[in-house]
Amino acid sequence: MAHSVQAFHTFSLPSQCSQLIEITELEQLQQQSFSRPFCILGEGSNTVFLTDYHGQVIKMATKGITATVREHDYLLEVAAGENWHQLVIYTLEQDMPGLENLALIPGTVGAAPVQNIGAYGVELAKYIDYVEYFDITSKELVRLSNAECQFGYRDSIFKHQLKSHAVITLVGLCLPKQWQPELSYGPLQQLKDITAQNIFAQVIKTRNSKLPNPYVLANAGSFFKNPIISNQQLQSLLQAYPQLPHYVYDNEHHKVAAGWLIEQANLKGYRIAGIAVHQQQALVLVNHGNSVGADLIAMIQHIQQQVWQCYHIRLQHEVRLMSRDGECHIDLEETP
Numbered sequence: 001m002a003h004s005v006q007a008f009h010t011f012s013l014p015s016q017c018s019q020l021i022e023i024t025e026l027e028q029l030q031q032q033s034f035s036r037p038f039c040i041l042g043e044g045s046n047t048v049f050l051t052d053y054h055g056q057v058i059k060m061a062t063k064g065i066t067a068t069v070r071e072h073d074y075l076l077e078v079a080a081g082e083n084w085h086q087l088v089i090y091t092l093e094q095d096m097p098g099l100e101n102l103a104l105i106p107g108t109v110g111a112a113p114v115q116n117i118g119a120y121g122v123e124l125a126k127y128i129d130y131v132e133y134f135d136i137t138s139k140e141l142v143r144l145s146n147a148e149c150q151f152g153y154r155d156s157i158f159k160h161q162l163k164s165h166a167v168i169t170l171v172g173l174c175l176p177k178q179w180q181p182e183l184s185y186g187p188l189q190q191l192k193d194i195t196a197q198n199i200f201a202q203v204i205k206t207r208n209s210k211l212p213n214p215y216v217l218a219n220a221g222s223f224f225k226n227p228i229i230s231n232q233q234l235q236s237l238l239q240a241y242p243q244l245p246h247y248v249y250d251n252e253h254h255k256v257a258a259g260w261l262i263e264q265a266n267l268k269g270y271r272i273a274g275i276a277v278h279q280q281q282a283l284v285l286v287n288h289g290n291s292v293g294a295d296l297i298a299m300i301q302h303i304q305q306q307v308w309q310c311y312h313i314r315l316q317h318e319v320r321l322m323s324r325d326g327e328c329h330i331d332l333e334e335t336p
């Protein structure tokens with residue numbers, strides 16, 4: 001029976017799926033057919049349903065946090081459906097610091113290892129002990145060590161070999177008792193009284209000043225990936241745009257800031273129906289309502305075309321886009 005998923009993704013476009021299954025007990029996973037197409041969903045903060053989806057949405061909503069005090073650290077074993085930010089609050093209340101830089105990142109604990117969430121100088125991988133998942137083929141629970149998860153920048157094995165094969169059920173986090181604050185990021189350097197609570201409060205203040213709250217103004221966070229370009233292309237771009245923010249990627253490539261490219265292409269505030277490039281942060285697209293997936297596709301393509309015309313750079317979306325039969329990618333001049 002068709003089910004609206006508008007409230008199940010933070011970009012909040014009107015859309016329906018064929019079936020919505022909410023997993024609150026692990027035993028339910030054993031009973032699922034996983035007939036394709038299916039899509040695993042947390043809180044939908046990195047997912048946009050562009051159209052009606054002709055498949056099953058399997059939403060992870062299992063709950064539970066166990067904390068074990070060990071000699072040198074705290075081991076937290078957290079069910080996939082727990083909310084990430086609430087977990088950060090819980091750890092600080094229990095005097096187990098470490099996760100404070102990752103405050104206010106939307107979504108579930110189960111989705112966090114998928115893209116190795118990160119912010120303000122900290123990546124989740126630093127604290128992962130293990131990730132447990134339900135193997136859709138063998139129907140068994142499998143445990144991966146940190147190294148086996150193959151974490152990278154916004155990346156892990158769950159985006160590659162295990163994509164659509166694994167439902168993350170439990171995340172084991174290890175927080176050392178010897179707390180070391182991470183203060184390399186600008187606004188945190190100015191903190192005078194360095195406590196985990198103060199870092200947490202500063203991160204929240206900074207994030208709130210930069211990013212719209214997705215539950216107030218629908219959005220899916222950073223919409224585009226920071227593109228990687230050759231050193232040669234960077235040098236020629238820097239002649240025309242000396243201010244272009246860039247970071248070394250490897251010996252031959254640099255990463256450039258997608259938000260800057262969009263802003264300099266004069267797209268801040270650009271609007272198609274209710275979809276707009278956010279006024280404060282050009283990397284974020286917002287949905288003011290009265291919009292459909294076609295409006296968002298038109299917006300993505302317009303931004304990609306403008307960025308291509310200005311800098312000869314292809315922008316790729318970071319957000320997972322779902323269309324009728326599954327995930328889709330919108331590239332320059334192409335529609336799903």
Ligand SMILES: Cc1cc2nc3c(=O)[nH]c(=O)nc-3n(C[C@H](O)[C@H](O)[C@H](O)COP(=O)(O)OP(=O)(O)OC[C@H]3O[C@@H](n4cnc5c(N)ncnc54)[C@H](O)[C@@H]3O)c2cc1C
Nearest residue numbers: 042043044045046047106107108110111117118168220221
């Ligand atoms: C305003 C805003 C700010 C953000 N800021 C940041 C930031 O600072 N840093 C950052 O890293 N990200 C950020 N994000 C992105 C987002 O918060 C993360 O990607 C988050 O981990 C998504 O969680 P979710 O539960 O909403 O995932 P969903 O969108 O539901 O799913 C995301 C992906 O994870 C998979 N997935 C979800 N649950 C499971 C599971 N149990 N097992 C297997 N696969 C699963 C899905 O299939 C999908 O591929 C931001 C997003 C928004 C809207």
